[in-house]
Amino acid sequence: MSRALYPLASLEQVEKSPSREDGLPPDLEEDLRAYGCKLIHHAGILLKQKQVAVATAQILFHRFWFVTSLKQFGIGDIGMGALYLASKLEECPLRMRDLINVYDLLLRRASHSNSTGDFKYTPMSYFGNTFYDLKDALVVAEMQILKRLGFDVHVVLPYGTLINYMRLLDLTGREDAVSRAWGYLNDALQTPVYVLYPVPTIVSAAILLATRHLQIPLPSTPPNCWWELFDAEWEDVWAVCGYIMRLYRERSKEDQARVAGMLTKKDVRRWLEEHGHKEGKH
Amino acid sequence: MSDSFESSTPSRKRSRWDHEVDEGDDQLLPTRQVSKRRSKPKTSKLSEYSNTPSPSTKSPVKPSIAAVRPRHSIYAPPRTLYPSLQPARSVYSYERLNQIEEGSYGVVFRARDKQTGDIVALKKLKLDEEKHGFPITALREINALMACRHENVVNIREVVVGDTLTQVFVVMDFIEHDLKTLITLMPAPFLQSEIKTLMLQLLSAVSHCHYHWILHRDLKTSNLLMNNRGTIKVADFGLARRYGDPIGVDGLTQLVVTLWYRAPEILLGATTYSTAIDIWSVGCIFAELLLKEPLFQAKSEMELISMIFKLLGPPTSSSWPDYTTLPLAKSITLPPQQSHGSGLRQRFSYLTNAGLNLLSKMLTYDPEQRITAEEAMQHPYFKESPLPKHPDLFGSFPSAAAGEKRRKPFDSPSAPQRLADYNLITDFDLP
Ligand SMILES: Nc1ncnc2c1ncn2[C@@H]1O[C@H](COP(=O)(O)OP(=O)(O)OP(=O)(O)O)[C@@H](O)[C@H]1O
Ligand SMILES: [Mg+2]
Numbered sequence: 001m002s003r004a005l006y007p008l009a010s011l012e013q014v015e016k017s018p019s020r021e022d023g024l025p026p027d028l029e030e031d032l033r034a035y036g037c038k039l040i041h042h043a044g045i046l047l048k049q050k051q052v053a054v055a056t057a058q059i060l061f062h063r064f065w066f067v068t069s070l071k072q073f074g075i076g077d078i079g080m081g082a083l084y085l086a087s088k089l090e091e092c093p094l095r096m097r098d099l100i101n102v103y104d105l106l107l108r109r110a111s112h113s114n115s116t117g118d119f120k121y122t123p124m125s126y127f128g129n130t131f132y133d134l135k136d137a138l139v140v141a142e143m144q145i146l147k148r149l150g151f152d153v154h155v156v157l158p159y160g161t162l163i164n165y166m167r168l169l170d171l172t173g174r175e176d177a178v179s180r181a182w183g184y185l186n187d188a189l190q191t192p193v194y195v196l197y198p199v200p201t202i203v204s205a206a207i208l209l210a211t212r213h214l215q216i217p218l219p220s221t222p223p224n225c226w227w228e229l230f231d232a233e234w235e236d237v238w239a240v241c242g243y244i245m246r247l248y249r250e251r252s253k254e255d256q257a258r259v260a261g262m263l264t265k266k267d268v269r270r271w272l273e274e275h276g277h278k279e280g281k282h
Numbered sequence: 283m284s285d286s287f288e289s290s291t292p293s294r295k296r297s298r299w300d301h302e303v304d305e306g307d308d309q310l311l312p313t314r315q316v317s318k319r320r321s322k323p324k325t326s327k328l329s330e331y332s333n334t335p336s337p338s339t340k341s342p343v344k345p346s347i348a349a350v351r352p353r354h355s356i357y358a359p360p361r362t363l364y365p366s367l368q369p370a371r372s373v374y375s376y377e378r379l380n381q382i383e384e385g386s387y388g389v390v391f392r393a394r395d396k397q398t399g400d401i402v403a404l405k406k407l408k409l410d411e412e413k414h415g416f417p418i419t420a421l422r423e424i425n426a427l428m429a430c431r432h433e434n435v436v437n438i439r440e441v442v443v444g445d446t447l448t449q450v451f452v453v454m455d456f457i458e459h460d461l462k463t464l465i466t467l468m469p470a471p472f473l474q475s476e477i478k479t480l481m482l483q484l485l486s487a488v489s490h491c492h493y494h495w496i497l498h499r500d501l502k503t504s505n506l507l508m509n510n511r512g513t514i515k516v517a518d519f520g521l522a523r524r525y526g527d528p529i530g531v532d533g534l535t536q537l538v539v540t541l542w543y544r545a546p547e548i549l550l551g552a553t554t555y556s557t558a559i560d561i562w563s564v565g566c567i568f569a570e571l572l573l574k575e576p577l578f579q580a581k582s583e584m585e586l587i588s589m590i591f592k593l594l595g596p597p598t599s600s601s602w603p604d605y606t607t608l609p610l611a612k613s614i615t616l617p618p619q620q621s622h623g624s625g626l627r628q629r630f631s632y633l634t635n636a637g638l639n640l641l642s643k644m645l646t647y648d649p650e651q652r653i654t655a656e657e658a659m660q661h662p663y664f665k666e667s668p669l670p671k672h673p674d675l676f677g678s679f680p681s682a683a684a685g686e687k688r689r690k691p692f693d694s695p696s697a698p699q700r701l702a703d704y705n706l707i708t709d710f711d712l713p
Contacts, residue, residue, distance in 0.1 A: 005359060005363060005364045005365060006364070007364060007365045007366060007367050007368070008361070008364040008365075008366065008367075009366065009367055010366035010367070013366060013367060063367055066367050067367050067369055084415060085415075085416070085421075088415075088416075088418045088421055089421060089425070091418075091524070093414070093418060096414065096415070138415070139415050139447075140447070142415045142416055143415070143416060143447045146370075146416060147369065147370045147443055148367075148369045148370070149367060149368075149369070149370075150367070150368040150369055150370045150371075150440065150441065151370060151424050151440075151441035151450075152365070152368070152428065153421075153425070154425065154428060154429070195367070198359075198361065198364065
């Protein structure tokens, strides 16, 4: 009984991100991807969409940037396309119009965050150009995601595995640990780890962070290391923890503003023209 | 703790990035039932994943760390077994040969892979005039094929794209025959030993799909392909769905399963159904192999119901306790019980008792009592003489799909319209 495994980035794909090849600095790419995931998350909340669809969308979103440069597509459009597609995959499809409205709101609010004054949202007209532009962008984004991922949109979410592992570690009674680990798994959706490591490794990282934080002792000296029970390698678990912890570091106002101003491919291109030779790989 | 957390690429010293597979060590995790759904870790065959990340030539070759590490359990496959992200190739990677058939949903071509020379089948998905982006039905078909890889399920190789966004093709292994055409053209019916082999293959595929939470929902002889080596491949997952999923927009009330193979609970308007509907279809296919013609050649749902009642006797409160709760049950007047059991024995007079018992367990009214695919595979019918014939001993047949001459088989009704959103009740002729 075999089932095809979900895809992960190959080593070559990890080493050569298309955006980096186009001269985008790694930390900026990281910020943009995380921001795109936050948009998906907010859209999911506003649309009252199921968490499984939102999480699936975020993973598809991250996969996409291993095969496509941010110079070619914006994080707004691809995020919208990923949520639309993931909602179908999880059998809870969204209405195009609702999704477009929500993204229009989120994108405008984001670009407003860089100017002063109160944000006031004026809903767009259904017959205006904005709606049709966004609709075209949505259809193209969905198709591009499918195409560039070779139509393999199989995603495995980590939650079932977490419950399973907590049970094996005899920690189901520690609700604080379960919910903390669950939270790390959700936060990790903003990072590329779900395209870099198999689920058992990521779940082990979430458990490691949660149990360390709550000072719950687990067997951790060779040859009795709890993560080995789940076939996770210490270095990988540690690396995933690193990705997650990086999300929580203090960010400067400038860094935040920089990201909010780069939601479309046009913005990214402009940025590259202005900065290309200073910060690019050349 | 932040300093030691360097965001890094996955460590590559380890075996996961290299072509090294720990085999044969099945150290199972104790609780496998937990979270049976998506997160269930899977076993895998190495041969199936050819496009695994290639080890970087630059990376230093590691000493044999595998000896130090506990070996991987079958539930956590090594990193090398995961496929990499692969963009869809162009349809121009293939040279088009002949058109096989125009299905209700797409066109199927025979084609040659320009690189490998392999002969494949390309099914063009109908995407134009889609108001909702990429159709959810096409997604289900592709996902189901990818999820259900099995010796007896047609192998999906990849999905390729044409020049415009509306051209998408599913690439499958080309399989020479379909069972319906074969049955029609064969001068004599299959032998018992052959039928057993075919049924075991079919059941094994169906049980595999069900194990992976996929309902096929359109099992019939024209959707069963067969190669020249006597191996059946279940095809056409165009109506497939995961079960256990939310009912969703088109719900489970959507019209499914080609009429002749449709289970009684669907006919009677059940709004929830499960794996048992596929088993009913398998029963109809079993009967068709025995009879060399479809079992229930009804022209309407009402006629089908009365044919079923006639063959099996009307349902009773013990044979189908939930019968009266079904939406359409009230509108049907049950014929009187036959005095001497069912008509199955008369219709299949040459079948052994074991064979008849298996057939009747598949054609059981109550979906709860209907046999499962896994149980059916263990049925004594398959263990009594004549034993299943080895597929290699099957004769080979001229392939209609490959362009060899064939007569058009008698037409069976086609699968229900995919996007049809109407209910079963709408065009139901009440007596
Ligand atoms: N892999 C294959 N190799 C050879 N022939 C195939 C293959 N897949 C499909 N065919 C042929 O094409 C026909 C239609 O394919 P399929 O059933 O998948 O499409 P469909 O549009 O869903 O058709 P329908 O609705 O009529 O069942 C099959 O009955 C079979 O004859
Ligand atoms: Mg078909």
